[in-house]
Amino acid sequence: MSALTTPRGDRIVYDDLGTPGAPTAVFIAGAGPTRADDPITLATGEAFAALGGRALIADRLGRGESISEGPIELTAQLDAIEALARDAEAPVILIGHSSGCAIAMLTASRLPELAGLVLWEAPLGLFEGGAPSWWAxxxxxxxxxxxxxxxxxxxxxxxxxxxxxxxxxxxxxxxxHSWIPDGEALAAVEESGYRNALAPVAAPVVALVGTETFPGMIATADALAEAAPDGRSEQLAGAWHSWEPQAMAERLARLAGMAL
Structure with missing residues (x-):
């Protein structure tokens, strides 16, 4: 277990797997999971580290050991992820899961050493009446x-x-309270439009869905890939909103230009 304090004074607790200085995968969970109850992400980080990379898996602000009382605002969560990514001092791949995709999209333009943005089954364009209305x-x-x-x-x-x-x-x-950043980010991305949200991201954007997935996910992934300056939409081994750890680790390694 490792920890850092953000410029705001928030303490973020995370698992640090692999070799410092190696291409670094920073995982951004969606609404709900903590490190302790997310074995798939842990297994992915371990597999990526075994391939020669580094993985940082944090408790989101207000969850698990990243303790913060009361409502968590989006700006605080973005600052926390940025602090974690910059602390890696290496090329970083951001991996958003579910609503964490929207948070990853909003964080991506803050990182000068961004090597890639991976979006796993972003629930965008799927809310009746749109995400801004739902979130309100x-x-x-x-x-x-x-x-x-x-x-x-x-x-x-x-x-x-x-x-x-x-x-x-x-x-x-x-x-x-820790889901507030998810709702705010989903609403913000839909309100601005995918193209505007991804325009500042020069690094490759890979929108992924599982080989078994929910209705609408493939269409959203295709739309995100089309909106990105350097985007692609792919299917990866996984089912019902979860990926297969080894498959994801190998995809991240290819994105980072690591030899398999």
Missing amino acids: RVRESIDAGDLEEAVARYMIGMPPEWLEELKKSPDYPGLI
Whole structure:
């Protein structure tokens, strides 16, 4: 376990796998996961390190050991990811998972040594009425202090068993506070448009979906790839919003120009 303090004074705890100075994969989880309950990302980081790279897997601000009380705003989360990526002092690949894709897109232009941006199953263009309208309803519930309703509104359209599983968490319903950056980022990317959001990203953008995936994900990946200055859309071994760790590690290694 490692830790750093951001310029804002937030403490970020992360796993540091591999060799300092090597091409570095920085993983950005979507809404929900902590390092402790995300074995797929850990296995991916270990596999990437075994191939000669380095992986930084952090608890998002307000989750796990990256403790922060109350609502987490998008700017604080972007600053935390930027601090982690810059601390690598090496070419960095940002990997966004789900709503973490939107956060990764907004962070990418801040990093001078960005080697690539990988977007795994971004849930953009999939909200009825659009992400800005969806997020306004969620934020209304948060601001009113009705956190259970906020979680339910956030999860609209997702498999109902996901919500039932969340309710077992000791952090429910306060966990919604660390989802604020996800909602704000999704709304911001849709509002600005994919092309505007990705225009500052000169590094390759790889929009990925699993070989088994949800409706609309492939169309979104294609649209993101088309909008990026250097984009491509691909399928990778994985199912139902999760990738296969070795396959992802090898794809990251190819993106970083590492010999396999």
